[in-house]
Amino acid sequence: MADTTATANPEDGVRRRDFLDIAAVSAAGIGGLAVVYPLVSQMAPSKDVLAASSTEVDVSAIEPGQAIKAVFRKQPLFVKRLTAAEIAAANATPADSLRDPQTLAERTKEGHEDMLVTMGVCTHLGCVPLGAAEGEVKGEYGGYFCPCHGSHYDTAGRIRKGPAPTNLEVPEYEFISDTVIQVG
Template sequence: MADTADVTEDGVRRRDFIYVATGAFGAVGAAAVVWPLVNQMNPSADVRAMATTEVDISGIAAGQAIKAVWQGKPVFLRQLTPAEIATANKVAVSELRDPQTLAERTKPGKEQWLITLGVCTHLGCVPLGAAEGENKGDYGGYFCPCHGSHYDTAARIRKGPAPKNLEVPPLTFKTDTLVEIG
């Protein structure tokens, strides 16, 4: 015979309420335990702060370059001269070890701005050529003093052991004089 003492008028038993309350309490407890474990996998505040960086390029004259830092790596920002652009565009892409045109390495409408990571693709040294008076190598771009890689004005590998061109980071032009890297 069924126990009718704990059944209410609408047919719900007190035991059903206890089961639902226990399940809800257990779910909240499980979430309270799991949340810190999942949250600790998020990047730390210092990493999030370095996710992007903005650089003012208004002070860079044609033919000059500056260095910035993004995610702990050097970044070269160079305003190419019309002669450097012409020289880069004359190179037969089929002759290159890592074939890319200058247009593929720059943003449309901003072809004079070449922005690359300043890390040699051979063993991670910082190439010369961004600062005034530094050796720009045989092709007028960058020269890695560690093992002798030479990059052209479009930062494409032309000579030496480096397997790839200097990497172009993700970037957007916020204004004509402000670039966001990352």
């Protein structure tokens, strides 16, 4: 009988080894994905968080000088329609004289300079300032007053007096119609 080991193709061993290497690397890659995918996907926001990521606010009923409170990401949101006198007072204040220099035009949208949208959270320690509801104390500058530590904001929501380091935050928003804004 003839020896079959001597006549076997020497490349057969290499091909089998290559196949085993590829199979082992593929199995390790699939196993790695099976471990990593749940870890990455659990960091994605849940459906209730995604639903709260934007809010629509109807501003058609807000009269000049009035403000409303809404909720955005579980925090108060102030939407105020400024009067001509409030706009003039805000524009008369030089931005370079402010602790956190911003003009009213930088805090509002073009074409809607009378509509101020700010987060209702004091930038000092996170209290909710007064001044958005009828009859509340508006502070020395006619805007908002934080009763926790005495920060005073002007009609444009800019810090004027007290310990707050910055202006009331203006969130990302846009007018999706003349009467509805989308925040977030």
